Amino acid sequence: MTLRTGLFLGGLVLALTGTFLFLLTPIAALLLQVPPRDLPTLLRDTAVSSALLVSLKTNLIANILFLTIGTPAAYLIALGRFRGRPLLVTLIELPLVLPPAVAGIALLTAFGAFGLLGSTLASMGVVLPFTQVAVVIAVTFVAAPFYLRAAISAFVALDRTQLDAARDLGASEAVVFRRIALPLAADALRAGWAMAFARGIGEFGATLLFAGSVARLTETLPLAVYAQLDVNLNSAVAVGLLLLVISGGVLLVAKLPPLWSPAAPSSTAGGW
Amino acid sequence: MVARRAQAVRLLHAVTVPIALSLRGAAQSHHRNSVPSRSDRTHHLEATSLARLWLILALALTASVLMLPPLADATTIYAASSLVKVVPAIAPGNTYSFAGSDTLAFQIESGAPADIFLAAAPLYAERLHSKGLCTTPIVFALNTLTFVAPVSNPAGITRVQQLNRPGGFRLAVGSKHVPLGIFTRTLLGKLGLGRALTKNTVSNYQKASDLTSVIALGSADAGFIYTTDWYANTTRLLAIPVPASAQPLIRYAACVVTRPNVDSTAAHAVIARLVSPKGRQLLSNAHFGLPPTT
Numbered sequence: 366m367t368l369r370t371g372l373f374l375g376g377l378v379l380a381l382t383g384t385f386l387f388l389l390t391p392i393a394a395l396l397l398q399v400p401p402r403d404l405p406t407l408l409r410d411t412a413v414s415s416a417l418l419v420s421l422k423t424n425l426i427a428n429i430l431f432l433t434i435g436t437p438a439a440y441l442i443a444l445g446r447f448r449g450r451p452l453l454v455t456l457i458e459l460p461l462v463l464p465p466a467v468a469g470i471a472l473l474t475a476f477g478a479f480g481l482l483g484s485t486l487a488s489m490g491v492v493l494p495f496t497q498v499a500v501v502i503a504v505t506f507v508a509a510p511f512y513l514r515a516a517i518s519a520f521v522a523l524d525r526t527q528l529d530a531a532r533d534l535g536a537s538e539a540v541v542f543r544r545i546a547l548p549l550a551a552d553a554l555r556a557g558w559a560m561a562f563a564r565g566i567g568e569f570g571a572t573l574l575f576a577g578s579v580a581r582l583t584e585t586l587p588l589a590v591y592a593q594l595d596v597n598l599n600s601a602v603a604v605g606l607l608l609l610v611i612s613g614g615v616l617l618v619a620k621l622p623p624l625w626s627p628a629a630p631s632s633t634a635g636g637w
Numbered sequence: 638m639v640a641r642r643a644q645a646v647r648l649l650h651a652v653t654v655p656i657a658l659s660l661r662g663a664a665q666s667h668h669r670n671s672v673p674s675r676s677d678r679t680h681h682l683e684a685t686s687l688a689r690l691w692l693i694l695a696l697a698l699t700a701s702v703l704m705l706p707p708l709a710d711a712t713t714i715y716a717a718s719s720l721v722k723v724v725p726a727i728a729p730g731n732t733y734s735f736a737g738s739d740t741l742a743f744q745i746e747s748g749a750p751a752d753i754f755l756a757a758a759p760l761y762a763e764r765l766h767s768k769g770l771c772t773t774p775i776v777f778a779l780n781t782l783t784f785v786a787p788v789s790n791p792a793g794i795t796r797v798q799q800l801n802r803p804g805g806f807r808l809a810v811g812s813k814h815v816p817l818g819i820f821t822r823t824l825l826g827k828l829g830l831g832r833a834l835t836k837n838t839v840s841n842y843q844k845a846s847d848l849t850s851v852i853a854l855g856s857a858d859a860g861f862i863y864t865t866d867w868y869a870n871t872t873r874l875l876a877i878p879v880p881a882s883a884q885p886l887i888r889y890a891a892c893v894v895t896r897p898n899v900d901s902t903a904a905h906a907v908i909a910r911l912v913s914p915k916g917r918q919l920l921s922n923a924h925f926g927l928p929p930t931t
Contacts (some may be wrong), residue, residue, distance in 0.1 A: 470850065478791055478855030494856035495807045495838050574851060577809070577840030591843060595739055595814035 392609070398602045407603035415581045416589035417607070423500040423585065424566050430501070431509035432558065439513050440542060443520030444528075454517060461510045465570025468507055472575040476502065499576035500583050508565030515557020519550035559619035563612045712903045713750055715741045717757035717816075717889065718845055719780065719863050723923040724755065727916045728907045737815055737844060745770060751894045752904040755911075758816040759890040771892035777911045778889040779926030782824055783867040785852055785860060785874040792858035797879050800825075800833035800859075809851045809860035810834065812841040817848070820885040821861040827883040849874070863887070868924045888928070 399407065407413075442453055460468060474480050476493050486493065493499045523546055531545045532538075547554075569587040576583040578592065586608050593601035713732040716724050721735045734741070734749075738756040742765060745751050754771055756762045762774035786794050792806050800806065811818030818841065825833050840857060842848045845866055852860045853873035867874055891911055893904045910916050917927050 466847075470854065473851075473854040473856055479787065479789070480855075483855065494851075495840055573842070573847060575856065577807075577851065577856060578812075578842065579838055579840045582838070583840070592812055592814070592841065595812060595843060 395602060395605060395609075399599050399606070403599065404603050404606070407597075407600045408607060410600065412580065412584070412589060412592075413586075413600075413604055413607070416584050416586050416604070419497070419500065419581070419583065420566060420585040420587075423497055423504055424562070426501045427504040427508060427565055428558070428562060430505050431512050431561065435509055435513050436516055436547075436554070437542075439516030440520050440546065443517045443523075444546075454514075457513050457517075458510055460506055461514075465507065465568070466574060469503065469571040469574025472499075472503060472506060472571060477575070494575065495577040495579050495583060497576075497583060500572055500585060503571040503575045504565040504568050507568050507571055508561040510561075511564050512557045512561035515560065516550070516554055519553030519557065520546060522553070523549055555619045559616050562615050562619075566612055566615075567608060712752045712907055714753045714755065714907065715745060715749070715751040715894075716753075716755035717741070719757060719865055720755055720889070722869070723920055723925065726923075727919050728910055731907070739815055745894060750896070752896070752899070752901065753891065753907055754894055755889060755891050757887070757889060758819075759888055760816075762890040762892045765894070766892060769895065771894045774890035774892040775908070775912065776888045776928045777891050777908075777916075778920050779928060780887040780889070781864045781884045781926065782820055782861050782879065782887070783864045784877045784879045785862055785867055786858060786877060787852060787855050788873055788875045789855075790875055791855065794859050794877055797828060797830065797877060800830055800837060803836055805833075805837040806858040807856070808834070808837045808839045809848050809857035810839060810841060811845065811848065811861070812843050815843055816887075817845050817861070817863065820887055823885040824861065824879065824883050827885075828880065865924050889925070 442450065442457075463471060473494070475482055476486065476499075477483050478487065478492070478494065493502065527549065528541050528545055531541050536544065567587055568585070569591065572578075572583065572585055573588060573591075578584050578588045584592070586604060590601050590604045590608070593604060711730075711732050712728070713734065714724060714728065715734050715736075717738045718735045725731075725733060734744075734751070736744075738758060738761045741749075741751070741754060742756065742761040745754060745765060746768070754762055754765060755777075756774070757780075759774055759776060762771060765771040766774055784797050786792065794806065800808070810821050813819065813822060822831075822834070825831060840851070842851070845863060848860055849862055849866050849870055851857050852862070853870055859877070862874075867876055891908050893901050893908060895901075911920075912930075917930075921927055
């Protein structure tokens with residue numbers, strides 16, 4: 366190994382060490398803040414369990430929504446032949462750049478009582494603010510763009526010749542999507558979903574403004590953390606750790622090889 | 638302050654001028670002829686990498702200049718969010734940080750570099766005082782609560798007693814752990830409406846400003862906010878009368894934060910201005926109540 370290679374490798378290791386220290390020190394500090402044996406007591410609070418329930422329920426629905434609708438939408442954007450695709454992708458990414466509180470106000474001005482669609486909704490007897498439906502909308506609004514971005518990139522990166530080969534062999538477009546494109550893109554889709562999930566489960570600002578913080582109804586885990594900050598720092602940290610464990614678990618699971626795979630050819634697809 | 642700025646500008650010049658020169662050098666060597674000789678090419682490469690090096694250095698230095706800590710002679714005022722307009726008017730030219738009083742007190746306890754603490758309830762200033770973190774708090778302004786609905790009043794609320802109706806309204810209130818929420822519960826208790834918060838769908842907020850936007854944009858049918866916040870949003874919010882006898886005592890307290898090795902003369906001067914006739918006039922113009930002069 367020459368001196369130059371050694372220096373370069375040393376630089377790489379230094380960069381990695383710095384990255385880990387910077388990202389993990391705050392999380393380690395959080396873990397050290399509360400004695401582990403106090404955690405069960407702190408989490409046994411009914412406010413925490415109801416917030417956990419609200420978070421899981423609303424996020425489950427939101428995730429199903431953006432997976433089932435977002436995946437085919439991303440497929441069309443990625444494979445469709447039309448002009449202005451960069452513009453379309455940028456439009457989809459816009460919610461990503463909104464500060465959460467602005468996202469909340471945007472949702473209110475769209476679906477709130479005086480919003481663009483508010484009076485139409487009200488005439489149909491639909492009142493969204495302070496309901497779980499509003500939480501689902503807020504979570505979907507902030508999380509879906511993460512998934513869509515990843516899904517579009519995943520489908521764009523597909524090897525078109527494989528899709529064409531399937532077509533030549535007589536597969537319909539629906540079969541190409543289900544049996545070829547989806548399995549080939551599966552890894553990237555899962556990674557994108559994991560990021561979207563993590564963003565959604567931690568959603569705070571848009572939920573607070575649009576769905577409110579109603580105990581047992583719209584108070585999600587992140588809102589509970591914020592509310593607990595005024596009461597008991599330890600309890601807030603405990604709820605924060607719970608969130609961390611849930612999101613960390615999901616991120617890890619998304620990286621493991623799937624136990625269940627939708628179609629056989631994914632064994633060749635998972636290579637990269 | 639001026640000296641510091643000049644120093645920063647000189648530093649930036651020292652860095653940016655050589656970059657401009659070396660970039661120009663790179664450009665010139667590039668344009669001299671289309672097929673550069675070997676030595677020309679080496680020169681070009683050198684110039685480009687030199688330019689790049691200067692650019693990186695310049696960026697690093699700019700970043701460090703921008704990150705210089707605020708100057709010690711500016712007074713840093715930590716003030717309750719409801720004071721956001723009036724405090725800069727009374728004590729202009731300082732550094733301000735506005736947030737909930739509980740958050741500010743927590744930050745000061747954690748060592749934040751505040752010179753003055755202006756709390757929305759004496760409790761927080763007294764907590765710091767008892768820990769030896771600030772001088773004896775003095776009350777400098779008063780406030781009241783206003784019961785508000787969106788101007789179009791879709792829920793048709795005209796009297797606060799309607800909150801006793803079962804099945805009622807979507808209400809936005811301060812969380813029970815922040816001053817606004819504590820005052821709201823005191824007021825409801827005095828009106829015999831203690832159960833209003835269980836009979837209605839109630840959303841709790843930590844920040845008064847969140848509450849104001851949520852009601853103004855029609856998420857909530859009604860809610861309780863500081864009167865001064867209502868005056869700032871009269872075009873969007875309708876005030877519904879509340880008996881004056883039910884009003885809680887809302888007092889703003891000021892204290893000078895004790896910091897080792899920091900001269901507190903300027904901080905004391907700001908507090909003096911706050912309780913001066915001029916300060917009281919400005920507070921009154923901003924619809925704050927005034928404590929009796931001492």
